[in-house]
Amino acid sequence: EAQLVESGGGLMHPGGSLRLSCAASGFTFSSYDMHWVRQATGKGLEWVSAIRTAGDTYYSGSVKGRFTISRENNKNLLVLQLNGLRVGDTAVYYCARESQGDAFDIWGQGTVVTVSS
Amino acid sequence: DIQMAQSPSSLSASVGDRVTITCRASQSIITYLSWYQQKPGKVPKLLIYAASSLVSGVPSRFSGSGSGTYFTLTISSLQPEDFASYYCLQTYSRPPYTFGQGTKLE
Numbered sequence: 001e002a003q004l005v006e007s008g009g010g011l012m013h014p015g016g017s018l019r020l021s022c023a024a025s026g027f028t029f030s031s032y033d034m035h036w037v038r039q040a041t042g043k044g045l046e047w048v049s050a051i052r053t054a055g056d057t058y059y060s061g062s063v064k065g066r067f068t069i070s071r072e073n074n075k076n077l078l079v080l081q082l083n084g085l086r087v088g089d090t091a092v093y094y095c096a097r098e099s100q101g102d103a104f105d106i107w108g109q110g111t112v113v114t115v116s117s
Numbered sequence: 118d119i120q121m122a123q124s125p126s127s128l129s130a131s132v133g134d135r136v137t138i139t140c141r142a143s144q145s146i147i148t149y150l151s152w153y154q155q156k157p158g159k160v161p162k163l164l165i166y167a168a169s170s171l172v173s174g175v176p177s178r179f180s181g182s183g184s185g186t187y188f189t190l191t192i193s194s195l196q197p198e199d200f201a202s203y204y205c206l207q208t209y210s211r212p213p214y215t216f217g218q219g220t221k222l223e
Contacts, residue, residue, distance in 0.1 A: 035214075037161075044219040045153070045161060045204050050212045058212035061118070094160065102208040103151035103166035110160065 002026040002106045004078075004095050009111030016085045016115070022078035022095030022108055030073040033098040036080050038091035039110075048093070049080060062088075085115045119143050119207055123217025130222060134195045138220045140205035142186045149209040152181055152190045156201045164203075165190065195222075 008020040022034070036048040049069040050058045057069050066084040071077065078095050092110040099105035120143040130136050140150065148168035153161040163172050165181035168188055178193045192199055205217040 037216075044202075045155075045206075045216040047206075047212070047214045047216060050214070060213050098208070099163075099166065101151075101166035101170060102149050103163050104153070104161070104206065105163050105166075105172070107160045107162075 002097070004097065004106055004108035006093065006095055006108040006111040009093065009113045011114045011116065012085050014086055014115055014117055018082045018085065018113060020080040020082065020093055020095075020111055020113070022080075024076040024078065024097075027097070027106075029071075029076040029078075034071060034078045035096045035098060035104060036069065036078075037094045037096055037104070037107075038089075038113075039094070040088075040091040043091075046091070050098075051078070082113070085113075087115050087117075089113060090115050118213050119146060119209060119215050121205055121207055121215045121217040123205055123220060125220060126218060127221045127223060130195055132195055132197055136192045136195055136222065138190045138203055138205075140183075140188045140190075140217045142188075142207055142209075145185045146207045146209035148184050149207055150181075150183065150188045151206045151208065152179075153204045153206065154199075154201050155204065161204065 003025045005023045033052045035050045051069045068081040070079045094110045095108045096104035097106040122141045150168045152165040155161045169181045180191050203220045208214050
């Protein structure tokens with residue numbers, strides 16, 4: 001069964017850094033584009049970042065220049081490095097797999113990032 | 118960047134009702150549109166991809182339609198377990214991708 005498990009969330013001060021990980025299992029990780037999506041409490045879903053199978057990376061305007069997405073195919077691992085954290089980055093962060101149908105068919109359970117002074 | 122306008126933001130309905138949620142894209146996204154259901158405290162669940170293709174295991178009362186800039190998600194006869202939030206997502210061309218603002222069905 002395909003599965004994604006995030007880790008690495010926590011409580012940080014503004015300006016801090018955090019490394020989120022997403023461990024994939026049950027499918028050929030290297031064959032899929034992967035994404036990060038976040039959701040602040042009581043708010044909607046916000047697309048954050050993507051990495052293609054070929055390694056191309058993409059970011060939303062709100063995180064570009066501060067967050068870095070990467071993947072380690074030999075470890076079936078997706079990573080999001082969060083630098084220059086802001087209060088507005090507080091959210092549950094989900095990793096998601098992009099299916100052949102250009103939709104997000106597998107989601108992790110989420111990891112909570114809280115940025116507060 | 119492509120913007121997605123989803124409406125309504127909330128919808129009051131009853132069991133057995135037929136409900137329709139719409140998403141409008143700021144430019145043509147052909148059929149690169151998917152729909153998700155999210156219950157409180159739970160992970161989003163894919164319902165429909167490619168605008169109208171139903172995910173295996175999703176009840177047939179859910180349907181999607183549209184192309185270009187206008188899309189709809191219809192629940193033909195609302196069931197108690199359908200009370201949740203719903204989101205559209207455009208995945209046209211290269212990212213950034215965009216979710217609609219969400220619709221809370223209550």
